[in-house]
Amino acid sequence: MIISEQAAERRQDYDGASPFPGAEEHVTASRVQVGLTGAIVVVPFIALGVAIFLAWGQGVTLTDLLLATILYVVTGLGVTVGFHRLLTHASFTARPWLRVALAVAGSMGFQGNVVDWVAVHRRHHAFTDRPGDPHSPYRYGTGLRGQLRGLAHAHLGWLFADDQTPAERYAPDLLADPAITRVARAFPALCALSLALPFLAGWAITGTLYGGLTAFLWAGLIRVALLQHVTWSVNSLCHVIGNRPFKTRRHDRSTNLWPLALLSFGESWHNGHHSEPSCARHGVDRRQIDPSAGLIGLFERLGWVSNVHWPDRERIQRRRAGPPQPAPEAHRFE
Numbered sequence: 001m002i003i004s005e006q007a008a009e010r011r012q013d014y015d016g017a018s019p020f021p022g023a024e025e026h027v028t029a030s031r032v033q034v035g036l037t038g039a040i041v042v043v044p045f046i047a048l049g050v051a052i053f054l055a056w057g058q059g060v061t062l063t064d065l066l067l068a069t070i071l072y073v074v075t076g077l078g079v080t081v082g083f084h085r086l087l088t089h090a091s092f093t094a095r096p097w098l099r100v101a102l103a104v105a106g107s108m109g110f111q112g113n114v115v116d117w118v119a120v121h122r123r124h125h126a127f128t129d130r131p132g133d134p135h136s137p138y139r140y141g142t143g144l145r146g147q148l149r150g151l152a153h154a155h156l157g158w159l160f161a162d163d164q165t166p167a168e169r170y171a172p173d174l175l176a177d178p179a180i181t182r183v184a185r186a187f188p189a190l191c192a193l194s195l196a197l198p199f200l201a202g203w204a205i206t207g208t209l210y211g212g213l214t215a216f217l218w219a220g221l222i223r224v225a226l227l228q229h230v231t232w233s234v235n236s237l238c239h240v241i242g243n244r245p246f247k248t249r250r251h252d253r254s255t256n257l258w259p260l261a262l263l264s265f266g267e268s269w270h271n272g273h274h275s276e277p278s279c280a281r282h283g284v285d286r287r288q289i290d291p292s293a294g295l296i297g298l299f300e301r302l303g304w305v306s307n308v309h310w311p312d313r314e315r316i317q318r319r320r321a322g323p324p325q326p327a328p329e330a331h332r333f334e
């Protein structure tokens with residue numbers, strides 16, 4: 001959907017509490033698109049049921065869990081370090097081979113092709129929590145009902161809407177990068193590889209087809225489902241629950257949510273991130289575990305990345321919010 005000038009104008013009047021203009025005109029995408037998205041979202045959960053059924057009494061093997069962990073870490077860091085910190089926000093410069101490797105790893109996370117992912121995320125930063133944001137939990141207003149509906153929209157519902165984010169406008173740099181557009185075109189093949197690898201590894205390690213199938217379920221589909229929901233939780237929960245130690249732009253309600261820090265590889269320090277989007281470290285305070293920043297630091301020591309935007313203590317202090325402000329207009333779940 002190309003945003004009309006009228007809608008852009010209405011956006012200026014946003015008061016921070018009302019439903020977004022046009023929120024009810026939730027145009028559903030084409031049948032094929034809805035069917036595909038539905039399959040991507042639902043099939044991993046069916047797999048979870050099947051996997052638990054199979055595991056009952058027989059157990060899930062250590063091989064399955066190890067493969068699942070390895071693939072979760074590789075694809076997860078591909079999304080956080082590659083798609084997000086490198087390609088969306090340019091918080092460091094990577095050698096060309098590493099840039100491609102990270103884009104490939106992220107693509108295997110089943111979160112859309114790299115160019116579209118970056119375009120949507122840049123649009124989220126451009127319009128955070130106000131009309132124009134592709135996945136704001138405040139879309140339907142800040143009343144309890146609107147807030148719950150908004151959470152569902154921010155987590156998952158937005159994927160089903162026909163609300164195209166033009167890559168020409170939001171990611172022209174990536175469209176001009178032949179290596180990255182090649183990775184984007186290979187997205188379906190990389191998704192297939194992401195599921196084939198655990199199957200083949202499980203088969204090879206156990207020597208049985210059954211071993212390949214349980215690895216496919218645990219390290220393939222279930223691992224994909226977990227990473228998807230953790231990423232979506234940053235979009236939904238990390239704009240509603242948690243604390244806001246840093247100043248952000250008007251209407252931006254991003255939060256830091258510690259329970260998700262490890263699983264999200266540091267991305268749930270989301271208020272820190274929105275406050276300083278190009279910073280390579282999101283967990284900028286003591287004891288804020290940020291494995292993505294740790295990996296970027298390791299790459300830097302190896303000489304594979306340069307120009308890393310590490311946090312600047314003085315800037316951080318300046319961005320620190322005063323005593324916590326109650327947000328009377330917002331429904332808080334704290």
Ligand SMILES: [Zn+2]
Pocket residue numbers: 124234235239254270274
């Ligand atoms: Zn956000």
Ligand SMILES: [Zn+2]
Pocket residue numbers: 084088089121125273277
């Ligand atoms: Zn971001």
